[in-house]
Amino acid sequence: MIAKAYGYAVQGILATKITVEVNISKGVNFFMVGLPDNSVKESQHRINSALRHSGFKWPGTQITVNLAPADIRKEGSAYDLPIAISILAANNEVPSDALQHFVIMGELALDGSLRPVKGALSIAMQAKADGFRGMILPAINAAEAAIVEGFEVYGISHIDELVKLLREGRMPELVTVDVQALFSEGATGSDFDFLDVKGQEAIKRALEIAAAGGHNVILIGPPGAGKTMLSKRIPGILPPLTLQEALETTRIHSVAGKLGKLSGLIVQRPFRAPHHTISDVALVGGGTNPQPGEISLAHNGVLFLDELPEFKRSVLEVMRQPMEERSVNISRARVSIDYPASFMLIASMNPCPCGYYNHPEKACVCGPGIVQKYLGKISGPLLDRIDLHIEVTPVAFNELTKRPAGESSKAIRERVIEARKRQTARFKTQEGIYCNAQMRTRDLSKYCKLNEAGVQLLKQAMERLGLSARAYDRILKVARTIADLDCSETIETHHIAEAIQYRSLDREGWAG
Numbered sequence: 001m002i003a004k005a006y007g008y009a010v011q012g013i014l015a016t017k018i019t020v021e022v023n024i025s026k027g028v029n030f031f032m033v034g035l036p037d038n039s040v041k042e043s044q045h046r047i048n049s050a051l052r053h054s055g056f057k058w059p060g061t062q063i064t065v066n067l068a069p070a071d072i073r074k075e076g077s078a079y080d081l082p083i084a085i086s087i088l089a090a091n092n093e094v095p096s097d098a099l100q101h102f103v104i105m106g107e108l109a110l111d112g113s114l115r116p117v118k119g120a121l122s123i124a125m126q127a128k129a130d131g132f133r134g135m136i137l138p139a140i141n142a143a144e145a146a147i148v149e150g151f152e153v154y155g156i157s158h159i160d161e162l163v164k165l166l167r168e169g170r171m172p173e174l175v176t177v178d179v180q181a182l183f184s185e186g187a188t189g190s191d192f193d194f195l196d197v198k199g200q201e202a203i204k205r206a207l208e209i210a211a212a213g214g215h216n217v218i219l220i221g222p223p224g225a226g227k228t229m230l231s232k233r234i235p236g237i238l239p240p241l242t243l244q245e246a247l248e249t250t251r252i253h254s255v256a257g258k259l260g261k262l263s264g265l266i267v268q269r270p271f272r273a274p275h276h277t278i279s280d281v282a283l284v285g286g287g288t289n290p291q292p293g294e295i296s297l298a299h300n301g302v303l304f305l306d307e308l309p310e311f312k313r314s315v316l317e318v319m320r321q322p323m324e325e326r327s328v329n330i331s332r333a334r335v336s337i338d339y340p341a342s343f344m345l346i347a348s349m350n351p352c353p354c355g356y357y358n359h360p361e362k363a364c365v366c367g368p369g370i371v372q373k374y375l376g377k378i379s380g381p382l383l384d385r386i387d388l389h390i391e392v393t394p395v396a397f398n399e400l401t402k403r404p405a406g407e408s409s410k411a412i413r414e415r416v417i418e419a420r421k422r423q424t425a426r427f428k429t430q431e432g433i434y435c436n437a438q439m440r441t442r443d444l445s446k447y448c449k450l451n452e453a454g455v456q457l458l459k460q461a462m463e464r465l466g467l468s469a470r471a472y473d474r475i476l477k478v479a480r481t482i483a484d485l486d487c488s489e490t491i492e493t494h495h496i497a498e499a500i501q502y503r504s505l506d507r508e509g510w511a512g
Contacts, residue, residue, distance in 0.1 A: 003089035003096045005082040007105050008126060009072055010119035012290070012337035013251045015126040019068045020079065022086035027062025034067030036074045043077065043108075047084045050112040054160050059091045073334065075289050078117040081106035081136075085162060094166040101133040102152075104162070112159045114138040118257045121250055124148040136162060142175040143264035144254060147247070179243065182265045192233040195408040199395040200226055206390045206502060208412050211237045212419035213481030214435035215474075216323070216345040216385065218308070218378075221392030222362070223355045227348035230392070231304050234346060235271045236409035238302070239417045245300045248340060252299055256292045270301030272343075276310040280318045290330040290337045295322055298343040308347040309377040316382055319345075323385045326438065342438075345386065349378075360393065384470040387437065387478050388502040419484040436481045441473060448476040454496045461500045475499045 002023045008015040030044055048058050065083055067074045082104040089096035105123060107115040116138050124135055124145035134152025135145055142155025153175045156162055165171055194204060203219070203226075210217045211234060219227040241249065250266045253259050259266075274283065274294045285293030295303055305311060322328040326342040351357040352371045357364040364371070383389075420435060426447060427433040433440075439447065450458065462472060476491075479499040483491045 001090045001092065003086045003099070005086045005089070005099045006103050006132070007079055007082045008103060008119075008123040009074055010122055010255055011072075011335060012339060013119075013122050013248075013255055013292075015119065015122045016072060017126070017130055018072070018074065018079070019066075020082040020086050021066040021068060022083065022090045023064045023066075024059055024087075024090045025062050025064070028060065029062045030065075031063070032065045032067070034065075034070045034074060035072065036067060036079075037076075039077050040067070040074050040079055043080045043083055046077070046080055046108045046110060047087065049110040050080075050084060050108040050159055051088070053110065054112040054158075054163070056088065056093060059087065063087060063090075076118065077107040077115075078105045080108040081114065081159065081162070084108060084159060085166070088163065094163055098166050098169070103127045103132050103135040104137070105135070106138045106156075108159065114157055114159070116140040119251075119255045120145045121147060121247070121254045124151055124153065125247075125251075127151070143177055144250070144259060146175045146177040147179060147250070147265050177264050179265060182267050183240070183243075183246075192236055193409045194233050194237065194406060194412060197226065197229060197233065197406060199406075200230065200392070201406065203230055203390060203392055204406065204412070206388055207234055208237065208416060209478065209481055209485065209502075210234070210344070210346075210388055211239075211412075212416045212436075212485055213387075213423070213477060214344055214437035215387035215478060215481065216437070217347070217388045217390060218383070218386045219346070219348040219390050219392050220351050221348075222357075222359045222394060223350065225392040225394050227392050228306055231302075231306075231346045231348060232271070233409060234302055234344075235269050237412045237416050238269050238344075239413070239420045241267060241269060241300060249300050252292050252296050252340065256297060258297065270298050271304065272298040272301070273304040273306065276305075276307050278311070278315060280312070280315045283315055284318050284322060284328050284330075284341075285339055286330050290332060290335065292339045293328070295319065295328060295341040295343055296339040299340045301343060303343045303345050305345070305347045308349040309374060313377065313379070317379065320381055320385060344437075347386065351375075358391070358393075380468075384468050384474070387474045389504060390502065391504065415485060418487075419481065422484045422487075436477045436484070439477055439480075444473060444476050448480050448491060450476075450491055450496065451493070453493045454491060457493060457496050458500070461503070465500075465503060467503060471503055475503060478502060 005020045007018045007020055009018050032041055051058060088094045105117050109115055120137060120141040121144050125148055127135055128148055128151040136154045139155030139157050142153050146153040154172050155175050221227055246265050246267055253266060272294050281287060283293050284295055285291060322341040328339050328341045330337045352364055352366045352374050354365050356362040357371050423435050479491050479495045482495040482498055
C-alpha cells in the first residue's frame with residue numbers, strides 16, 4: 001500500500017512543497033530515495049525507536065520512502081514525523097485521508113517526543129498559499145506558525161498525539177496568536193535609554209539623524225568616550241517595526257534557528273553585535289548548507305561592529321555589495337539563495353592604536369604616520385558607504401554631574417517617527433524604498449533639489465575634502481533627512497552645511 005504526507009523544504013527564506021511517499025511491499029529492506037542528505041537518511045533509526053516506544057511494530061516488510069520532487073536536496077531532521085506517519089498509514093495503522101489536508105513537520109526523539117524545526121513561519125506562509133488547510137508541528141514552533149492568518153496550526157508534543165487525532169478525527173486545541181497584542185508588548189522599545197547618557201548632545205543629534213533616515217554611522221573617539229554606550233541606545237529611537245517588516249525579520253531568524261522557545265513574532269528591531277574575530281561566512285552567510293549570516297539577522301535592525309579596524313579586512317570588504325544592494329546572494333554548485341540584508345550599520349573605532357589621538361588632555365604616543373595607517377585599515381570604498389562620520393570626544397566632569405539628565409529616547413523616537421512618516425508618504429510610489437538612505441542615484445535629482453547657494457557650498461566641500469561621487473550622494477541623502485526632521489519640504493543651505501560636517505572624518509580630511 002502507498003501512503004502520502006506533505007512537508008516542506010526550506011531554501012533561503014522560501015519553502016518548497018515536498019511529497020513524502022511510502023510504499024510497503026514484500027521484502028525486508030528499507031530504501032529512501034529523493035536526494036536525502038545524511039540527516040534525512042538517519043531518520044530510519046529515530047523513527048524505528050520512536051514507533052517501538054509508542055507501542056507500534058516496525059513493519060517486517062520492504063519499505064520504500066520517496067521524497068518528491070527528487071531533484072531538490074532534502075536536508076535536516078524535520079522529515080521524521082511525516083515519514084513516520086506515512087509508514088503507519090501505509091501499514092493501515094492510521095487512516096491516510098486526513099493527511100491530504102495538512103502539512104506535517106517535526107523531528108522525532110527516540111522516545112517519540114518531538115523536537116523543534118527551523119523555518120516554521122516560511123513553511124506556514126507557503127503552505128497556506130498552496131491551499132493546505134493547516135499544519136501539524138512541534139508545540140514549540142506552533143506560536144511562530146500561527147502568525148499566518150486564516151491557517152490552522154496544531155502543536156503536539158509526541159507522535160502519540162498525532163496518531164490519536166488521526167484515528168479519532170478530533171483535532172486538538174487550535175493555536176492562535178494575537179498579533180496586535182504582541183506589537184503592544186514590544187512597543188516599549190529598548191532597555192537602554194538616552195536619558196542615561198550625560199553630555200554628548202552633538203552626538204545624540206547625529207544619531208537622531210541616522211535613525212530618522214536609516215543612515216550608516218561610524219563613531220571614532222578615545223576609549224571611554226561613550227561610543228558603545230551611545231550605539232546600544234540606537235534601537236530605542238528607531239521607529240517600531242511594521243507587520244511586514246516583523247514577518248520578514250521573523251522568517252530569517254526562524255530559518256536560522258534563532259527564535260527562542262515558544263517565541264512567535266519578532267516585534268523589536270534586531271541589534272546584532274558580532275565579535276571582531278567573526279569570519280566572513282558567519283557575517284554574510286553561507287556554509288555547506290547556506291544559512292543567514294549576521295547581516296541578514298540584522299535585517300530591519302542594527303548591525304553594530306565595535307572596534308572596526310580589528311575586524312579582518314576580508315570580512316569588512318564582503319559587506320560592501322550587501323550594503324548597496326540590501327540583500328546578499330549565496331551561490332553554491334547546486335543552489336543560489338538570496339537573503340535580505342537591509343540593516344543600519346553602526347561602527348565604532350579608536351582614532352589610533354593607543355586611542356588618544358586628538359584627545360584634549362592625554363597625549364598620543366603613536367609614531368608619525370601610524371594614525372593614518374590605522375585609519376587606513378578601513379578601505380575607502382567601505383568608508384564611502386558610511387553616511388555619517390562622527391568624532392566622539394570625552395565628556396567633561398561638569399557634564400557627568402549635571403542635573404537634570406538629557407532627553408529621553410522616547411522623545412527622540414517621536415521625532416524620528418514623524419520624519420519617517422514624511423519619507424513613507426514621499427516614497428509611496430517607489431517600490432523597495434522606505435527611508436532616505438535607500439534612495440537610488442536617480443531619485444536624488446527628484447527628491448534632493450538644491451538652491452544655488454546650496455550647490456556652491458557642496459561644490460566647495462567636495463573640492464576641499466576630496467570627496468567621491470558616492471560621498472556626494474550620501475551628503476544629499478543626509479541633508480534630506482535633516483530637512484525632514486525640520487519639517488521642511490526643501491533642502492536649505494544650513495541642512496547641507498550640517499550634512500557636510502558629518503563627512504569630516506573622511507580620510508582626505510582627517511588625521512592629515
